[in-house]
Amino acid sequence: MAEVQTIENVACGFCGLGCDDLAVEVEGRAIRARAPVCPEAARLLRRIDVPDPVARVAGEEAGPTDAARVAHQILAAARSPLIGGFGADMAGAGALVDLAIRFGGVLDHYASDGLFRNYAAAQRTGWLSTTLAEVRNRCDVLLVVGDDPAATWGRLFERLFPATPLFADQGRTVVFLGGAPGEKASAQLAGASIVHHASADPVAALEALGSLVAGRRPPGESFGGIGAEALAALAEKLRNAHYAVVTWNAAELDDGDLVAERATALVDTLNLSTRGGVFPLGGRDNIIGANQLLLWRLGYPFRTAVRGQASAHDGALFATQAALADADVLVWVSAFRPEPPPDLAAMNFTGKLIALAHPETVFDTEPDVLIPVGTPGVDHAGTVFRMDSIVSLPLGALRVATLPSVAEAVRRIAEG
């Protein structure tokens, strides 16, 4: 038996919150995270000591060189590849952009719906935003729109509400506008006052709140299921805050673009007299980092097509679903978790599938080429960005890699 080794201060790259204080037990090739860790990270870090699967070509086991060669041939013959999934660290993302420049291709991330709902607001009017350490220390009124985000970001409120913030030490209030806070959120918010306004229509509530904060009383008794008086009191609380923050998860809100727009407008009004910012949630599987890389390499965010040595961006046309209709090859990349591609049969996709995938990924359709890849922060080192797009984290390797990284796998494909 291998000795159990405990590694402290492990950084986690899965959900975008960027916790970096995990303790992880490594025993040979087996890995188990200890507290503090959220259930999601514990599940995604867990490894048992089994041999890694090998590459497959058309369902048959193949050597890495053969798999890369076949993938190269498929891409060389492709008319319109889509590089999707995009669950990769910064080095992997860079290699995928190189691949698109070489063979052409549309670039999108599987979790980009939330990002683009937010961009609808950010690109039209801009916004005033803030980052984790600012919320953690300054925010005295936090408005959470939609469902309790602790289900997705298990340690969010623990990170945002430490026992001793630098400034917001005169009472902190968290207002849930939408779903009720769960047990986890309530426990992590033990030091704060919690208020819940149930609402099935947070857009209407936010809009009325925006008017009230601006000093206008909209006609009506109730907005989005919240009484006018309660909203007026909330508006007063926000106006009197030293540093108010509005947060939401656009990916989980049907009207995420409208929530982003109304929240942006609300924060804009607040900043005329006090301070505050929006704190949009997201950032799964380094989507923010890869998007940053696309912005500096191509000048465009995700949903960009590279063709004939030029790039074009269209948030609708080059979204995965729409782009699949025109694609003849899908390169599916998911190194952080076994995220399968969308249901290709249901979408009448008849092209080739090249998968650079987490070894536990279950496919409805057998890929034409399957190259299992290692996980950043488990099998190899890498860099990922946090959800705020400013802070990035170096992930370390927890064990000796037997699988290639996305960057390595892509380089082999490019070489053919």
Add this chain to the structure above:
Amino acid sequence: MRLRLKGGRVLDPANGENGVAAGAMRDIEIEDGRIVAPTGLKADAEYDLGGDVVMAGGIDLHSHIAGGKMNLARLLMQEDRRAFPEMPGNFCGCGGGRAVPTAHATGCRYAELGYTTVFEPAMLGANARGAHLEMADIPNLDTGAYLVLGNDDYFQRLLAAGAGQEQVNAYVGWMIEATQAFAIKIVNPGGINAFKFNARKMDLDEANPHYGVSPRKVLTTLIRAVTELGLPHPIHLHGCNLGVPGNDETTLATILATEGRRLHLTHLQFHSYGTEGDKRFSSSAARIAEMVNANPNISVDVGQVMFGQTVTASADYMSQYRNRGLASPKKSIGMDIELDAACGVVPFEYKDKSFVNALQWAIGLELFLLVEDPWRIFLTTDHPNGGSFTTYPHLIRLLMDRDFRNAQLATLNKAAQAHTLLAQITREYTLEEIAILTRAGPARILGLKDKGHLGPGAVADIAVHAEDADREAMFSAARLVFKGGRLIVKDGVVVELAQGTTHVARPDFDRSVDTDMQRWFDEAVGLKAQHFRVSDGELRNGAGPTILKCEGGAS
């Protein structure tokens, strides 16, 4: 590998050589990426320069080329990217944009102008890793970054608690090393922090609403810190009250506050505004230039305004928020960042028919022409804030050609023409002075001993320009550019992509500060100090930085 550049007129002010004035031609020899004394040995390649002007590669000491705020600008101003698509002959398909070009386009456009080294002047510690990743993707340029300090809560707390200079020095040293920075930048000293506590303006002697610390205290403490740590570049200061009419008084008071210690005032144009005239906006360039001339401890860059669409991006959220009503198109981004600093992104169109914009243009040129010592003033547009760096050739012509300058002035807003003494200034920059402003001077103020000149031992970053009486045409397209001895531009077109390096400064400091930094990051920031730190191997795809070891020590 030995190269020989034959028969050039060498313009090398750092070594006192002016082959243009003397009409003298000579060869320059390169061995393994460095300039060497001429030998009779056979060269692997020779280039016949036919009397063309040979200078060291250009060095831009203040141009926003990387970091989160540039990506926010790209995101906000997709119009800029669409309006300036990939150039023909672009061989990696990822270039575009003008105000906020992509990393690739930044490297290529700078190289075509003969520039080989560019410094990002506002890297936030919280964003350092991202900025370094982005810089690694800029081809053909060596880079480096100035760390924004002075608005961070750790530093403000130190000052509020009355910490000694030694403690401050240890902190500054730790931060420079952790973020792989080259120098310290202060942006609106203490003002960005005060804005987080809802202060809307901050004068030099105003107290921070929470810490009670004044910008003067921030400035003088950090000036001492970089002096005692032995950093080669002085404090790089974006002063208080950027863009506010009447900020001339703040600027003059700031120069006096240095008490003779070295200080670099950046984008001085934006800090040279008076309140005279019926529009309460006037030029104070003459007053300020006089003060700069009288204080040899002061260096400046101009931040010239050039007409057209751009996007302004700055850590000075306080000022950017104040100016966001002027946004064109009407949208802007602001962000408070990590107990560290902030940023504001505001698109802007400088219009030649606007009184204010035309006068800003004139104020910048007045500063260029009235500051006498070319070794203490540098050519910048504060890219992209005053305009894109791609306008440098036009700016050079404005400085070198009085008739051209006055003809341009005559087309501007009439009231602005009446408020500037530009038409009366007869000075025309010489080629040698341009070489000082754009290479020799920046190398000296940055302490880069093997750059900015063409003597033996210098890095073979070389720009060759065919002389042309139209100086804009001359500087728009270098005939040849060598980066570390490799030919990267031929006849104004990029022919190869070279991987540059990143310059960092390494001071000695008291490492016992590490314990307190760990505590601060754990408790306040909520991030481990070890993950905040950027390691050498994270720079330039594993190649690591070029380290300038500071002489000074932890005194």
